[in-house]
Amino acid sequence: MHAIYARVSTDEQARTGYSLQDQVNQCRKKLLSLGLSNIKEYIDDGYSGEFLDRPALSRLRDDLRAGLIKTVMVYDPDRLSRNLTNQLIIADEIEKYGAKLEFITGSYDASPEGRLFFSIRGAIAEFEKEKIRERSLRGKRAKVLSGKPLFGRDPYGYICDRDTGQYVINEEEAKIVRLIFKLYTENRYSVAKLHAQLKAMGVVNRSGKPFSLSVLDHILANEMYAGTKWYFQKYQKTVGQKKRKVLKRNVNEWVSIDVPAIIDKETFQKAAEVRRQNKVTAKRNTKFEYLLSGIIKCPKCGYAMRGTRFPKRNNKDYAYYVCSAYVNAYECDNRRCVPSQELDEAVWQEIVNMFKKSGGIRRDRNKTSDAGKEKARAEARLKKLKARQAAILKWVTDGTIDLEVAEKELQKLNSDINAAQAILSAPEPAAKESDVSPTEVFEANTFEERRRIILRLGITVTAERSENGETLYKIRF
Structure with a gap:
């Protein structure tokens, strides 16, 4: 039996119109001209040549191992793989199992000289591919450095004016963007609550459908709405067949341009602070309730203290704060556990008393x-x-x-x-006194309400357990 292997990736097909059918027709014509008629086709449609994990290629390799294939006809070496090492692996397998490798665009000689030429050709092709990629990225970077944006799909709230090479505010959509930030910052909503509120108000996106949670989160995190558009913050790395990993670039590689602002920077900073607080208070991020999580520190070494629970004894769950110095391979003398419930209640009661006495907290400005x-x-x-x-x-x-x-x-x-x-x-370092009213403090009965208030106050707590078992703590404002 004689095999035809053809491959094209989805991106490549869209860009160059590289036809699978043309590859197959050319290979079939060549085999028939050699008098070889028992032909089986192995076609990978929409698979990258960077990896060997491809369904049709795997079947071909299995049939080679079984001794079923006598000839493998391929249009061009880069159809086997765009990676030189992978090309050589497949070529070695074909020879190992007694089959012959043929290409339409050139001959393949299994002699040492032929293999050397094959390797050089593959190396040159791989080098050219990387150079094209590098030049493309360099050209894009140079364009952004000159203050010109890289246009794609119009971001929500803007129109890409390709004649002037600038972003223009779409006023109808900008009204909705301002509403999203207003509701989020004034009500301190979670994204889920914001989504529900917008849906109840009948606010929809360009497609006439309610905004999804992910889109709302992206809007709230996008500094473009405050006048700064960032490029080259992240890049995609292909880690497997149809698998990509998004990685962050070094901050020195980021490039920004100024764009028309839909909201002011103060509103964006408020939204960033609400997002930070929501992340800390989200139930999915905390298995148990620790009121001072993220703000309590060890008075001995300065490392954060973390909430932990010990196995139940007498049907009772014991929760504590412990110094996290050991996590960072650092020795600390503060090795006694501080009962979390007792400390949480004491700190909260002190905050309540302060609001009762002075109507707020006086902090160092x-x-x-x-x-x-x-x-x-x-x-x-x-x-x-x-x-x-x-x-x-x-x-x-x-x-x-x-x-x-x-x-x-x-x-x-x-x-x-x-x-x-x-x-x-950067967000403001601390909330103002007026940000938390006495009424909010006195009426805060749930863990979530108290947690949000403590985070808004911007306090820091240090705590330790004395030798006689007493919990000693200090609150810094």
Whole structure:
């Protein structure tokens, strides 16, 4: 029996129109011209050539092992694989089981010289593929560094104006974006509650359907709505057949451009803070209830203390806070467990008493003022950096500076711009006194209500167990 192997990936088929049928027809014609008529086809439609895990290829290899195949006809070596190592593995298997490998686009010689030529050809093809990918990425990066966006599908709330190369606000959709942020920040909703509220209000997306939870979460996390569009934050790595893993790039590789803002940065920062609190308080992230989780620290070493439970004794569950220094391979003298329920109640009662006495918590404003000064410095630095960036781009246009030199300078500038923008987009360090009212504190009866209030207050708690079994703690505001 004689085999035809044909393959095309979905992306490649859409891009180049590489036809499976043409491959099969050419291979069949070649086999028939050699007087070989008992033909079986092995076709992988929509599978990447980067990996050997392909259904038709696996069947072909099984039939080779069984000694059923005498000839394997393939249109081109890259149909077997785009990876040189994989090409050689398959070629070795074909020879090992006594079959002959043939290509339409060229001959294959099993001699040492022929195998060397085959290897060189495969290496060149692999090198060219990587160069094309690198040039494409470099071109995209250069375009963004010049302040021009990379257009794809219109982001919700915007229109891609391809004539001017800029984003334009879609006012009808922008109204909904503002409503989403308003409901989320003012009511401190979870995404699920926000979804339910929008559905009840009859708010729908472009398709006339309610927004999904994932889309709402993406909108709330997208800094583009506050005027900054980021590129090259993540990349996809193919880890298997039809399997991709999304990985984060180093922050120095991120590139940003300014776009028209639909909401102000303060609203976006509030949304970021609500998202952070929701993540901490989400029931799916905590098996048990620890009121001070994430804000309690060890007074001896400064490491966080974590909630833990010991096996039940006398049908009772025992919950404690313990120093997490050992997790970080650090020795700490604070080895006694602090009962969590007892400490949670004590801290909460002290907060209630403070609100009863003074109507709120008086905190040191130094942290907030320092953060404001840092943001002011970052804003001034960002203005200078962008002016420098604009000047370099003008020099490139005028031919005053070499393109390669300009690109290196722009990359360094972009790294500094990203660092300044990261400072500006950081959430405020602490909530204001007016953010939590006495009524909220006095009426907070559930764990979730108390947990949210404690997080909004921005407190830090240190605690330890004395030798006589007393729990000692301090609250810092």
